[in-house]
Amino acid sequence: MTGSTGTEPGASDERDRGDGAPGPGAEGAPKAASDAGLATEATEPASGDGPVDEADALRLLTSSSEDAAERAEAARAAALAELITERLQKDVSGLSIGTLALFHDTVSFGGGFTVGGGPRGSGPSAVQCVPIEVEQQDAHIADFVPPAHYAAMLESLRASRLLIIAVPPGTGREACAVNLLAEALAEDGAGTETTCHRVTDPVAVLSPGWKPHRKYAGFVTALEETDTEATRALDLNQLTSTAATLKATDCFMVVVTGPPRGALAKAADRSSYVWRELGALDPYRIVERRVLGASPDESAIEELQRVLTSSGARDLLREQAQPDIAARVSSALRAGRDLAAEVARMRDPSNQVHQWFVRHDNPAAVCFALAAAVLEGSGYLTVADAAWKLYAAVATDLAASPAPSPIALRFSDRLAHEQPWIVVDPPAVGKGGPPQVRFRSPLLRQAVLTYAWTSLDGYRGLVVDWLRQLLFRGRDTEVRAKAAVAAGVLAWSDPQHALHRYLRSWAGSQSWPLRQGAATALSVVAGRPEHSAWAWDLLDEWVAPGSSAADRRLAKTAATAVGGLLGRQDPRRAMDVLRTALGWRDDWANLLPVAWSAVHLIDQGCGRDVLSAFLQWSAPQDRSPMVSKTLSAFLFTALQPGSDTGASGARRSEPLPYLLARCSHFQPQLEELWARSLARRPVQDRALEALRTWVTTYGNGDRDVLASLRPLVTGIARRPGKHRDRIDYYLGQWAAAPDRPSPAAAELLHAVRRLP
Structure with a gap:
């Protein structure tokens, strides 16, 4: 916008005095770099750690390019923090990890069909085959609902005599095994007494030399995934040999085990013996x-x-x-x-999470679960990349670990059997975008993070470093915001521990993404009622004037934190924090975070609190820096669009500024703040440009906006002193501007000149 032209009447007004005070606080733009796929820290210029003068502060305040990413991240982080808080308020279980009611239920048949049960032997003579009682077998058959692949599995069993069901527990695999055997025997052994047996020593029956103790029998056995001796035997040669033995004796066998790995995985790719899934089942x-x-x-x-x-x-x-x-x-x-x-x-998500972590202790599964918990709702590739980075750190940390190389890791191949609580949703019909990762229950995300943080002691340091890396993912503000929210969830169990572990160091960092992360995390922590007082006390401590560069950065973080959910919960206390930050040692460095927090609070419905605070802080109307800072912050908020302001009548490509869209609602406060801003230099020049934007950019062609501006402008003109002359002069300049004459300014000028 161009500056004012001509000589303004009333320039000698008692409040038209330049005070020479410095301008808003400087937040540097991130400088993203890359090193082996990890973004390095974005730091601000050296001036950001020391006193900032008015000129530099105002330059940064009006530069939309330098803080666009920060604004987007802050808005996204605030939305996610609010969502988490709302979910927790609806959670009746309380997500209490320390008081779990653990379930140890196991699926059993015939009173003893348990995985790995019974005495272990080393050869055929030690095998125990226990008949499954007819009543017990019939009970399972009567209630059985076949999965989608049941018919094909039955055909495979009839043809090969041997079937390996290699799927996770809880899928109905044991019931499927019993039904397959019973049905295969019923058809194959017509007219002959047939019996289903459970075998208590799978190692022996899958070893060379084993033979069934009778003909026309069915055998079902369960193989522990940790039974490495038997797993090594399950290669294609051994399966083929066992199938031949079963066929020679007119018998059938179904082996139940976990997802195939090693030799069994290779056999699954080259034979029809192994089934990796049962098919969909409602x-x-x-x-x-x-x-x-x-x-x-x-x-x-x-x-x-x-x-x-x-x-x-x-x-x-x-x-x-x-x-x-x-x-x-x-x-x-x-x-x-x-x-x-x-x-x-x-x-209860805590119970689900505990049981899952008990069953899945391999690092790859844990890392993907944590990545999904941090980045739930993101695309699969984004989540997989984050999981890979964490896994690479874990694999490096476990120097002697037999875990596979991160390069060979394929998370998508493991999701079905390792992550049953996770869904990868395809894009909606007719819409683009990547498949998105989410938990089946909305409460699991928080429970996974809390359990991992409190129970997996060896992961804590790695998780902090990993979240720190996610906060530097270039311009991917969604990832950075979700990582910050996750950091807040981790702090729920022990905020004081989190403060010393990472929150304070992030809040005092030279990098604004880390400071933004700390602000968001603290807002999430304060969302728990039991931690709210602690969080506010911490903010009061951080914003207190100090002398070091770290003190300045802590004050910026505190000012940023109260602009989100935390400030909306207690806007008056938030404004106290912003007042202290704005008056920090007569330094202008905090104006930018204060101004943006004021914008966010106004957009969240706290406009009256913010404007009342601005009126109080600028009440002296003197040459003090505090008055100039306050009015500079007000003019900044006056030009910022809200999230729901709409177009107000005329069709526009951009929404109206929030305060302009609600001009009539805040009429008394806005009239006084505009009058104070227009009455004194150096704020006066910026105020004239801002008011010209309201009148000419938004008022031209929009009758609703013009109707809101008329009482505001005439109210200012009615005030004593030089206000009427000033308004009359500049409206005339804008109405007759050669480059862009304003009909709205002309109409407002007419209204002012008709005043008595």
């Missing part, structure tokens, strides 16, 4: 079959649906679509227990 069908039987009437189905919905079981079955969860819901219904209470226990 858990609701399992509940319906177990509770209502094979042929329920319509009224019974409707009542079951009502009960499942009202108790939260529908959500549970969607979040944890495993057969074992459906079986537990069915058992509760059939036993007449309080289903809502049972569902609440099963949906």
Whole structure:
């Protein structure tokens, strides 16, 4: 915008005095660099660590290019922090990791079908084959709902006599095994007595030389994933030999084990013996079959649906679509227990997380779970890249670890069996974008982070370094914001520990992304009522005037922190922090974070609190730097668009400034602040440019805006002193400007001249 022209009437007004004070605080722009794929820290210029004069401060305040990324990150981080807080308020379980009600349930058949159960032997003579009682077998068959691949698996078993079900626990694999054997035997052994047996020593039956103790029998055995002796034996040659032995004796065998690895993975690629998945299965069908039987009437189905919905079981079955969860819901219904209470226990994210970490202790799975928890909702490649970086650090830290090289890692191949709680959603139909990673339950993200931070002691230092790296992902503000929010979630369990571990060092860093991360994290911490007072006391400590460069940076972080969710919860206390930051040792360095926090607070509905504070801080209307800083901050907020201001009548490519869109709502405060800004130099020149923007950029062609401006402008003109002459002069200049004459200015000038 161009400066004012001509000589202004009333230049000798008692408040038209230059005070020579310096300008807003300087936040440097990030300078992203790359080193082996990791962004280095973005630091601000040396002047950012010392006193900043008015000219430099005002230059940075009006430069949209230098702080655009900071603004975007701050807005995104605030939105995520608010979302987390809202979810926690709805969480009835409280996410209490220290008081877990642990479940140790295991799926069993015949009272003893447990993985690895029974005495171990070294040869065929030691094998124990225990018949599965007919009643027990029939009970599982009667309630069985076949998965999608069941028919194909049955054909494979009939042809090969041997089948390996290599899928995770909780998928219904044992029930599937028993049903496959029973059905295969029923057809193959017509007219002959057939029996299903459980084998308690899988090592022996999968060793060379084993033979069934009888013909026309079925054998089911469960192989521990940690049973390395048996796993080594499961190569293609051994599977082919065992299948031939079974065929010679008219027997069948189903082996249940975990996802294939090593020799078994190679055999899965080269034979039909190994099945990596059972196929889709609707858990609701399992509940319906177990509770209502094979042929329920319509009224019974409707009542079951009502009960499942009202108790939260529908959500549970969607979040944890495993057969074992459906079986537990069915058992509760059939036993007449309080289903809502049972569902609440099963949906408790802390219980789910504890059980998952007990079963999955390999670093690759843990790293992907942590990456998904930090970056939930991001694209798969973004999450996988972050997981890879963390895994690379873990693998390096575990020097003697047998973990695979990070280069060979393929997370997508492991998701189905290692991360059943995670969904990779494809893009919506007709829309582009990458597949997005999310947890089935919205509460799991926080529970995963909390459990890993409090229970995986060896990971804490690596996680802090990793989050620090994520905060420097160039211009990827979404990743940086989510990493900052995750840092706040980690601090919930022990804020004082987090303060000394990373929060204080981030808040005092030369890098503004780290300071922004600390501000966001602290806002998330304060979202927990028990930590709110602690967070405010810490901000008061950080913003207190000091003398060192680190003290200046802590004050900037404190000013930034109160512009988000934290400030919205207590706007008056937030304004106290901003007042202290703005008056920091007569230094202008904090004007930028103070001004932006004021903008965010206004946009969050705290406009009256902010404007009242501005009026109080500028009340002396003298030559003091505090008055000039306050009015500079006000003029900055006056030009910033809000998130929901819309176009107000005329079609515009940009939203209106928030304060202009609500001009009539804040009429008295705005009139006084504009009058103070227009009455004194050096603020006066900037105030005239800002007011010209309101009048000519937004008022031209928009009757609603013009209607809001008329009482504001005439109210200023009615004030005593030189206000009317000043308004009259500049409206006339803008109305007749050769380069861009303003009809709005002409109409407002007419209204001013009609005043008595």
